Amino acid sequence: MLRLSKLTDYAVVVLVQLARGGAVQTAPGIACATAVPEPTVAKVLKILAATGLVTSLRGARGGYRLARPLAALPVAEVIAAVDGPIALTACVDVSPVACEQQRSCPMSGRWLRVNEAIREALAGITLADMVGETGAEAARAAHPARLPQMTIEEAL
Amino acid sequence: MLRLSKLTDYAVVVLVQLARGGAVQTAPGIACATAVPEPTVAKVLKILAATGLVTSLRGARGGYRLARPLAALPVAEVIAAVDGPIALTACVDVSPVACEQQRSCPMSGRWLRVNEAIREALAGITLADMVGETGAEAARAAHPARLPQMTIEEAL
DNA sequence: ATATAAGAGGACCGGATAAGTCCTGATACT
DNA sequence: AGTATCAGGACTTATCCGGTCCTCTTATAT
Ligand code: SF4
Ligand code: SF4
Numbered sequence: 001m002l003r004l005s006k007l008t009d010y011a012v013v014v015l016v017q018l019a020r021g022g023a024v025q026t027a028p029g030i031a032c033a034t035a036v037p038e039p040t041v042a043k044v045l046k047i048l049a050a051t052g053l054v055t056s057l058r059g060a061r062g063g064y065r066l067a068r069p070l071a072a073l074p075v076a077e078v079i080a081a082v083d084g085p086i087a088l089t090a091c092v093d094v095s096p097v098a099c100e101q102q103r104s105c106p107m108s109g110r111w112l113r114v115n116e117a118i119r120e121a122l123a124g125i126t127l128a129d130m131v132g133e134t135g136a137e138a139a140r141a142a143h144p145a146r147l148p149q150m151t152i153e154e155a156l
Numbered sequence: 157m158l159r160l161s162k163l164t165d166y167a168v169v170v171l172v173q174l175a176r177g178g179a180v181q182t183a184p185g186i187a188c189a190t191a192v193p194e195p196t197v198a199k200v201l202k203i204l205a206a207t208g209l210v211t212s213l214r215g216a217r218g219g220y221r222l223a224r225p226l227a228a229l230p231v232a233e234v235i236a237a238v239d240g241p242i243a244l245t246a247c248v249d250v251s252p253v254a255c256e257q258q259r260s261c262p263m264s265g266r267w268l269r270v271n272e273a274i275r276e277a278l279a280g281i282t283l284a285d286m287v288g289e290t291g292a293e294a295a296r297a298a299h300p301a302r303l304p305q306m307t308i309e310e311a312l
Numbered sequence: 313a314t315a316t317a318a319g320a321g322g323a324c325c326g327g328a329t330a331a332g333t334c335c336t337g338a339t340a341c342t
Numbered sequence: 343a344g345t346a347t348c349a350g351g352a353c354t355t356a357t358c359c360g361g362t363c364c365t366c367t368t369a370t371a372t
Contacts, residue, residue, distance in 0.1 A: 001240045001249070002160055002274075006360065009245050013263050020262075026318070035260045039362055046320065059369025060317040075270055084157045089165050093157070104191045106176075107169050110286045114231055117277040118158075125273060130266045161330065182347070195333055202349065215340025216346040 008082040010036050011044045015078065016131055018054065019070045024063040044082070051081040070131065076122035086122070088115050164238040166192050167200045171234065172287055174210065175226045180219040200238070207237040226287065232278035242278070244271050 017034050018025060027045050031038035045064050049056045053073070054064045079086060087093035089111045091102055102108055173190050174181060183201055187194035201220050205212045209229065210220045235242060243249035245267045247258055258264055 002158070002235060002242045002244070003246075003249075004158055004244050009263075009267075013257070013261060016262055028318095034262075035257045037361075040360075042319080043361080049319085050321095056319060057369085058317095058319050058367080059371095061370060062318045062368085064319085079158060086158045088158070088160050090159075093159075101169070101191045105169060106172055106190075107165075107286070111165075113286065114278070114281055117281060118274055121273040121277045122270070125270055130263070130269065163331075184347095193332075196331075198348085199332080205348085206350095212348060213340085214338080214346095214348050215342095216344095217341060218339085218347045220348090 005083050008079050011078050011082045014041060014044050015127060018066050024065050026063040047082055053081055071126050071128035073127045074123045075125050076119060086119050161239050163200060164235050167234050167238045170197060170200050174222050180221050182219040203238055209237055227282050227284035229283045230279045231281050242275050
């Protein structure tokens with residue numbers, strides 16, 4: 001259903017909790033603050049740390065800290081960090097495994113534009129936009145072309 | 157990876173083939189024209205017919221025909237037809253199955269904006285935009301705000 | 313120095329979901 | 343009548359994701 005993975009969803013929740021808690025927080029702490037199972041939180045944090053979205057402090061009194069403020073963290077990056085690069089179809093992906101029909105497919109490469117459109121939409125919304133009301137204007141400012149001309153919203 | 161299902165991908169391929177072939181075409185015919193396995197093509201066509209994107213003619217000399225020109229067929233509709241409504245997270249979906257953390261989740265409902273952004277991006281691109289060069293301008297016209305301000309394209 | 317608290321980095325299993333195949337009917341042309 | 347074609351499922355298989363756990367390293371505190 002064009003749904004993003006639960007891990008990604010959790011990643012956002014964790015990041016926001018990390019922001020509102022401030023300072024350094026441990027994985028179990030975040031888990032109990034967000035109602036997300038602790039092992040899963042740990043997993044998410046490790047992924048985020050590996051891609052540099054959060055910084056980790058090891059040892060006693062350790063934990064995690066945001067590497068960047070939420071306002072400088074577009075959703076696209078979180079998704080890319082957890083789920084891998086955004087690639088709607090196989091022929092858009094950079095990975096070696098290409099699509100079977102690559103040859104003799106009239107659509108090969110045609111998805112690029114759609115992919116970019118989504119990537120840009122996702123790059124224009126930061127986590128800060130998602131949490132507060134202040135984000136409403138920010139999102140609108142990033143997309144001034146949100147004119148109600150296309151009314152194909154009944155898309156089932 | 158925020159990838160759409162293969163069936164959806166095939167659906168687009170089939171629809172385009174249906175357009176360029178013109179007139180009425182049978183499932184096996186489309187299959188051999190697109191290098192997509194025939195049973196799969198049949199399945200896709202049935203789904204598309206059920207949602208009204210193509211019209212079917214039964215009996216001998218029957219087949220499928222486009223219900224609408226490609227120019228009036230946004231990608232969003234194809235995706236919605238095959239994969240179901242676009243719902244990035246569980247709490248955006250209209251289905252009864254809600255997310256576990258719905259309560260006590262600070263993000264509940266916050267995905268709506270992101271979801272809409274994607275839906276609109278997808279609604280603004282028609283299949284006609286994807287196939288021809290003529291589509292390039294059409295897509296650009298639909299999104300005049302594609303200014304290169306956000307340079308977070310290194311999203312892995 | 314030792315004990316302890318925390319993350320790093322995998323390996324692992326089970327369940328969900330999608331992909332692909334096939335079968336049995338209904339329908340309309342010839 | 344006969345045949346070509348779609349309709350609508352049921353079914354099987356493959357793949358991927360979610361979730362759990364184990365062991366090792368690192369750093370603080372006593
Ligand atoms: S080559 Fe064609 S069938 Fe393969 S992923 Fe690209 S668009 Fe889809
Ligand atoms: S944002 Fe929160 S409520 Fe919505 S699906 Fe994710 S965890 Fe569930």
